[in-house]
Amino acid sequence: MKRANLIRFVALSALLVLCPAKSPAKEYVLTVGNEQLRFVPQGEKGYVVREAKRTAGISALAGTLFLEEGRVQPIGGLDRHGIWIVENDGPASRNDAVMAELIQNGAAEYVAPLFSSNGETVAIIPEIVVRAKPGTGIEQVQELCKTAGCAIKKRMEFTTQEYLLDVLGPDASAVFAAVEALNQSSKVEWAAPNTAFQPKLGGQTKTNDYTAGEQLRIASAGQDASSPGVFPNDPYFPQQWHLHNTGQSGGTPGADIRAPEAWKITTGDPNIIIAVIDTGVDTKHADLIDNLVPGYDFYDNDAQPDPATGDMSNAHGTACAGLVAAKGNNGVGVTGVTWNCKIMPIRTISFRVDGTQVETTEADTATAFRWAARNGADVLTYSWGQASPLPAVQSAIVDVTNLGGMGRHGKGCIVLACSDNDNGPVRYPAKYPEVIAVGATDHDDQRCRYSNYGPELDVVAPSAPGYTAQDWWSTHGRGWVWTTDISGVAGYNTLAPGIVDYTAFAGTSAATPIAAGVVALILSVEPNLTGEEIRHFLERSAKDLGDPGRDDYYGWGRVDARAALDMVLAKRADLNNDWRVDLKDFALLAEFWKTSESSADIAPAKKRDGTVDIRDVVLMAEYWLKQIP
Numbered sequence: 001m002k003r004a005n006l007i008r009f010v011a012l013s014a015l016l017v018l019c020p021a022k023s024p025a026k027e028y029v030l031t032v033g034n035e036q037l038r039f040v041p042q043g044e045k046g047y048v049v050r051e052a053k054r055t056a057g058i059s060a061l062a063g064t065l066f067l068e069e070g071r072v073q074p075i076g077g078l079d080r081h082g083i084w085i086v087e088n089d090g091p092a093s094r095n096d097a098v099m100a101e102l103i104q105n106g107a108a109e110y111v112a113p114l115f116s117s118n119g120e121t122v123a124i125i126p127e128i129v130v131r132a133k134p135g136t137g138i139e140q141v142q143e144l145c146k147t148a149g150c151a152i153k154k155r156m157e158f159t160t161q162e163y164l165l166d167v168l169g170p171d172a173s174a175v176f177a178a179v180e181a182l183n184q185s186s187k188v189e190w191a192a193p194n195t196a197f198q199p200k201l202g203g204q205t206k207t208n209d210y211t212a213g214e215q216l217r218i219a220s221a222g223q224d225a226s227s228p229g230v231f232p233n234d235p236y237f238p239q240q241w242h243l244h245n246t247g248q249s250g251g252t253p254g255a256d257i258r259a260p261e262a263w264k265i266t267t268g269d270p271n272i273i274i275a276v277i278d279t280g281v282d283t284k285h286a287d288l289i290d291n292l293v294p295g296y297d298f299y300d301n302d303a304q305p306d307p308a309t310g311d312m313s314n315a316h317g318t319a320c321a322g323l324v325a326a327k328g329n330n331g332v333g334v335t336g337v338t339w340n341c342k343i344m345p346i347r348t349i350s351f352r353v354d355g356t357q358v359e360t361t362e363a364d365t366a367t368a369f370r371w372a373a374r375n376g377a378d379v380l381t382y383s384w385g386q387a388s389p390l391p392a393v394q395s396a397i398v399d400v401t402n403l404g405g406m407g408r409h410g411k412g413c414i415v416l417a418c419s420d421n422d423n424g425p426v427r428y429p430a431k432y433p434e435v436i437a438v439g440a441t442d443h444d445d446q447r448c449r450y451s452n453y454g455p456e457l458d459v460v461a462p463s464a465p466g467y468t469a470q471d472w473w474s475t476h477g478r479g480w481v482w483t484t485d486i487s488g489v490a491g492y493n494t495l496a497p498g499i500v501d502y503t504a505f506a507g508t509s510a511a512t513p514i515a516a517g518v519v520a521l522i523l524s525v526e527p528n529l530t531g532e533e534i535r536h537f538l539e540r541s542a543k544d545l546g547d548p549g550r551d552d553y554y555g556w557g558r559v560d561a562r563a564a565l566d567m568v569l570a571k572r573a574d575l576n577n578d579w580r581v582d583l584k585d586f587a588l589l590a591e592f593w594k595t596s597e598s599s600a601d602i603a604p605a606k607k608r609d610g611t612v613d614i615r616d617v618v619l620m621a622e623y624w625l626k627q628i629p
Contacts, residue, residue, distance in 0.1 A: 028176045030183075032190045035389040039124065039176075039193075043113040044090030047099055048123040048196070050110035051082040073352070075125065075196050075359050085123050085196065085359055087114070103170055112172035117388035120197065124175050126167040127153065127194035128182065129363050129392040134161065136187045144188070148181040149174060156363065158370035158406065159399060162392075164194065164363050192391045196359040199349060199384035200427070201316055202418035202509035229260025230267070232329035232339065234287075236502060240334060241443050242462035242481045242514060249479045251443025255558075257462065257514065259337060262521055262561035265569070265605045267328060268338030269524035274324050274379040274516055275372035277365075278317030280307035281345030282486045285318065285501065287326045287333040288343065293376070295345035298368045299358065305345040307486060310353035315491030319505045320383050321345065322484030323513040324520065333502055334482055337517025337561065341524065344377050349384065366396035369415070373400035373407040378523055380413055381516035383509035385420035385427030385452075394432050401434045401531050412531030416516045418508035419452035421467055426456040436519075436535060440464075440511040441558050443479045445545055451508055457555040458535075459542050461515040464506035471506070480504035481514075518561045525605060526568050540629045541567045565605070570623040572602045579628040581620060589616060 030037040071087045088095070092113070099111035110126045128150060132141055138155070141163055145151055149168050156162040167175045175193050182191035229244070231237070241249045245256035273293055283292055283306050295305040307314040321343045328339025348368045350358045372380055380400070397415050400407040407413030417430035419439045430437035437456050440448040440463035447453075448465055464480040465471070472480070485491040485503035492503040515538070522534055529537070539550075541564040542557030550556050573581045575588040592600040592612045601608040603619035 026173075028172075030176070030179060030192065032183075032192045032389070032391040033394075035391070037117065037192065037389055037391075039115040039117050039122070039172075041113045041172075042116045042121060043092030043095050045114040045116075045121055046085065046087040046090075047095050047111060047113050048083065048085050048125055049099070049102060049108045050126055051084070052106055052109045053082070071354075071356055073356075073358065075123070075361065083125055085114075087356075110167075110170055110174075112175070115172070117195070117197075120200075120387045122388065123196040123359060124172040124193050125196050125361070126169070126175060127361070127363070128165040128167060128175065128179055128191055129156070129162060129194050129366075130165055130182050130191040131162045131189040131395060133187055133189050136161075138163075140187055144182060144185055148178040150178050150182075156370075157367050158374050159396075161189070162366075162395065190391060192362075194361050194363045194392065195388075196361045197386060197388075198357040198359055199365075199386055200420060201313065201349075202383045202385055202420050202507045202512065228264070229258075230263035231260055232263075232335045233331050234326075234328065234333055234335045235331070236334045236482050239482050241479070242510075243335070243337070245443060249443050251479060252445060255441075255443055255445040255462075257337065257518060257558070258560055258562040262518075262565050263328075263339070265562075265565045266521055266524045268325065268340035268520060269527070269606075270340045270342055272338075272341040272379070272520050272523045272527065273344050273377045274338075274341060274381060274513075274520050275344040275346050275377035276317055276321045276324065276513065277346040277348055277368055277372065277380060277382045278320055278384070279314045279349045279351070280305045280317050280347035281321045281343060282306060282315075282318045282484070282491075283345065285322075285484055285487050287330070287484050287501070288318070288321055290327050290330070291325045291336075291340065291343050293342045293344050295347070296368070296371055296375075297347040298364050298371075299347050299350050299360070305347040307347070308350050308352075309486070309490045311351040311355050312490070312492050313351045313355070313357075315486045315503065316349075316383070316509065317345065317347070318486050318491065319483045319503060320381065320509060320513040322502075323481065323505070323510060324381065324517045326484055334484060337514055338520045338524065341517075341520040344372060344375070346372055362390050362392040365390070366392040369393065369396040369400055370406065373413050378408055378413060378527075379516050379519050380415045381513050382415070382417040382429065383507075383512045385418055385430065387427055390428050393429050394434070397429060397432060397434045403530055403532070407531070411528065414516075414519050414531050414534050416512050416519065418512040419454075419457055421450040421507050422452055423450050424452055426452050426454045431456045436515070436538065437555070438508060438512040438515045439553075439555065440508045441545065441554070445543070445558060447546070447553050448508075451511075451553075453553045455552055457552060459515055459539055459555045459557065459559050460545070461511035461518075461559045463508065463510040463514075464504070467506035472504075477504050480506050481510050483510070515559050518559045518564055521561055522564050522568055525565055526572065529568075537564050537567050537571075566623070567628060569602075569605055569619065570626040570628050573620045573623045573626075574628060575600060575602075581623045581626045581628075586617075586620060589620060 243259035328335035
């Protein structure tokens with residue numbers, strides 16, 4: 001806790017007096033849309049408190065929080081001064097007594113135990129997100145608030161239908177009662193608590209103490225010069241088996257995304273932007289700086305989206321960014337799936353110096369998705385997961401992905417999220433149908449044992465065979481994927497001598513930005529595709545693994561960058577839109593010979609040249625008699 005906060009909390013010497021325990025909170029069940037949200041009180045885990053606004057209340061609250069044996073932290077993000085989360089080991093009766101006393105002595109105006117939602121701990125803070133039906137004005141929402149015991153805190157950014165509300169009652173029951181009252185109104189599409197939660201990272205565990213120089217030498221095989229493709233001069237590229245697998249990590253040659261073959265067509269268009277919504281990105285990293293556009297920090301509320309230092313997990317976003325679009329062929333470090341597309345760094349998550357994760361809220365995460373789309377992102381990648389539904393986040397994802405919505409001038413952004421690492425069901429938000437859910441395969445094209453699965457899984461992409469510290473030591477890092485780390489001594493390689501700006505990475509956290517990079521290459525060739533068309537090409541071009549066709553463990557298969565671009569170009573050559581390149585298409589090409597007809601101007605692959613000529617014939621011939629799935 002910052003010194004200013006410690007000074008602030010210096011009053012009571014003891015509050016844990018014997019007093020009647022607060023009545024235990026009951027279980028609450030809400031239905032939002034088609035999903036059920038179940039909240040079970042977990043008083044033994046801790047509680048959330050909003051301090052009274054008067055000075056005496058702050059003073060009285062101080063002693064309690066200062067003396068707590070558990071962790072006491074403010075919630076990050078939007079201005080929420082005065083809301084604190086206390087995480088301790090209970091017992092629940094003790095926490096109930098503390099909460100009761102805080103209300104009785106006027107130190108707090110809101111208290112609530114922590115709750116469990118689908119097995120994960122969340123904080124019910126005194127806020128609600130409500131989505132009003134179209135045509136409902138702010139005055140009508142204000143009237144609804146009066147009935148429900150709320151007040152409008154703000155209108156949510158980039159949407160005219162959603163509002164963040166303050167709950168005026170003293171405890172969680174007031175929040176749930178207000179949600180129920182709002183959901184009964186004919187003017188409301190849905191209302192849900194704005195829970196504060198800790199998203200689960202889809203990457204490796206933090207312990208990563210190894211000799212980095214030794215691990216880089218493990219995969220020291222050079223590129224296969226006989227393989228067709230474009231090869232960058234980045235010194236660590238030969239170790240990046242996920243891009244070009246020669247067996248250098250002990251895996252199966254060819255179990256990769258065929259990046260060099262794809263780079264023969266395009267290495268990425270700098271007009272395509274990928275938002276990395278994560279722990280922030282090192283904006284001064286030598287391998288990233290040339291591929292960055294302005295982003296935003298939704299934790300500190302400023303335009304400096306760099307990660308915090310002090311805990312190595314804050315490097316998670318920088319590692320994801322490097323996999324997407326580390327600068328290629330610059331003679332430095334690694335290369336991304338795309339060499340030239342741009343990264344938009346968005347910080348929503350942070351870890352404290354002691355290694356604990358800062359709680360974030362659904363409303364702030366939803367705003368981050370909308371902010372990215374409104375500010376020009378084409379692709380959004382999110383390598384985090386949650387067991388419980390996130391209605392406010394899904395609403396934002398719908399807004400940015402829908403045809404005619406706010407993403408890509410109405411064409412729809414592409415949102416990818418990790419399936420997560422529990423060897424269980426796909427987590428939220430990847431579970432939502434608007435999201436491309438990404439699982440993980442290893443350097444043998446086998447599903448990683450930790451990769452989550454289910455009917456919502458769309459594709460898989462390369463990653464490490466394991467993601468824990470034990471996995472690292474048992475394999476000596478063989479098969480992990482190399483990417484950017486926070487520059488200098490911070491980040492995952494804090495304890496690793498020899499290498500300080502790069503790291504090995506793992507989990508579905510790694511697979512997701514790799515798949516996002518393939519999407520960026522597709523858009524680099526055909527930027528006017530809709531989100532649904534891009535999804536089709538990504539999925540149907542994937543290498544089928546597991547059971548034939550789509551299955552719950554591999555989805556449509558492992559992403560294949562070259563196959564995806566070939567499919568896009570074959571469809572461009574399909575002039576009569578019958579999903580086959582044949583004489584009918586050639587007849588149309590001949591009809592528009594030497595004109596500037598855009599529908600027949602299909603070549604070159606990177607960008608049409610404005611004239612129907614021999615180059616278009618050559619491109620059509622390349623995909624002649626191709627049946628497009």
